[in-house]
Amino acid sequence: MxxxxxxxxxxxxxVRYDDVLxxxxxxxxxxxxxxxxxxxxxxxxxxxxxxxxFQKTLNSASLLIPDGIGILWxxxxxxxxxxxxxxxxxxxxxxxxxxVVIRSKxxxxxxxxxxxxxxxxxxxxDKSQEKKWRIYLLGAAPGVANxxxxxxxxxxxxxxxxxxFAGDPSEALEGEIVDRINRATPDILFVAYGSPAQEEWITxxxxxMQTVKVALGVGGAIxxxxxxxxxxxxxMRKLGLEWLWRLxxxxxRIKRIWTATVVFVRLIASLKGSEVSDE
Ligand code: UDP
Numbered sequence: 001m002x003x004x005x006x007x008x009x010x011x012x013x014x015v016r017y018d019d020v021l022x023x024x025x026x027x028x029x030x031x032x033x034x035x036x037x038x039x040x041x042x043x044x045x046x047x048x049x050x051x052x053x054f055q056k057t058l059n060s061a062s063l064l065i066p067d068g069i070g071i072l073w074x075x076x077x078x079x080x081x082x083x084x085x086x087x088x089x090x091x092x093x094x095x096x097x098x099x100v101v102i103r104s105k106x107x108x109x110x111x112x113x114x115x116x117x118x119x120x121x122x123x124x125x126d127k128s129q130e131k132k133w134r135i136y137l138l139g140a141a142p143g144v145a146n147x148x149x150x151x152x153x154x155x156x157x158x159x160x161x162x163x164x165f166a167g168d169p170s171e172a173l174e175g176e177i178v179d180r181i182n183r184a185t186p187d188i189l190f191v192a193y194g195s196p197a198q199e200e201w202i203t204x205x206x207x208x209m210q211t212v213k214v215a216l217g218v219g220g221a222i223x224x225x226x227x228x229x230x231x232x233x234x235x236m237r238k239l240g241l242e243w244l245w246r247l248x249x250x251x252x253r254i255k256r257i258w259t260a261t262v263v264f265v266r267l268i269a270s271l272k273g274s275e276v277s278d279e
Pocket of ligand 1: 166
């Protein structure tokens with residue numbers, strides 16, 4: 001696998017969807033090892049920057065995939081040489097953000113593709129039809145995981161679901177959830193408890209579920225798969241405006257979106273700007 005890309009202390013793998021599927025195939029085949037795949041987005045990077053334990057949890061993953069165009073932008077911007085003074089650096093920053101708007105190829109030079117948790121789930125379920133992987137969906141509101149399984153089976157009729165359960169990420173319920181999953185013997189486990197709960201849950205419990213070869217933290221993916229939340233139109237997704245769509249659909253996310261845009265850009269700018277001299 002290619003060299004990892006460090007963004008604000010988080011080690012991303014420069015992967016496309018195909019690479020993730022290949023990695024999953026290798027991971028499932030390895031009998032004695034278990035693997036995690038996390039999907040950090042800009043909001044998670046901001047949070048990890050304030051929380052060293054969460055940063056450590058993320059970096060313990062076998063694969064960290066860039067879930068958000070903002071991550072690709074950050075990789076590009078941080079790779080640019082320093083401008084030398086604040087004014088030029090400011091232009092460089094805005095220029096790089098403009099490249100995101102016009103979808104310049106430059107944005108994809110360091111991290112080649114935006115790889116979302118939701119599309120990764122769909123693609124793994126699709127591939128599982130041929131590979132006979134057993135899949136478990138954990139998280140989201142009660143009933144939603146099973147609704148997602150029904151929807152997914154319509155699209156991927158040969159997929160095998162070992163089970164689906166909402167549960168919750170509290171430590172009190174862990175034992176029961178682990179027992180359920182062990183009875184279901186899945187190869188691949190998707191956990192949708194939001195961040196950092198899902199990554200922490202996986203890190204605490206993976207070893208207790210020996211049939212699970214790959215565990216993924218996937219945020220709202222089970223809601224999307226169930227059709228509970230409509231995804232943005234393809235064009236908006238292509239333009240990297242999925243966050244704007246989510247703002248309209250779920251206005252209470254405004255604080256989270258602020259973190260994922262303004263606070264994130266400031267964080268990345270400060271990482272570079274901190275080394276910019278005033279001369
Ligand atoms: N969730 C849950 N239990 C909790 C907290 C969250 O099942 O105690 C689920 C919630 O229902 C949703 C997912 O975790 O399905 C988090 O989705 P969110 O939209 O926050 O994730 P994103 O895609 O933004 O990372």
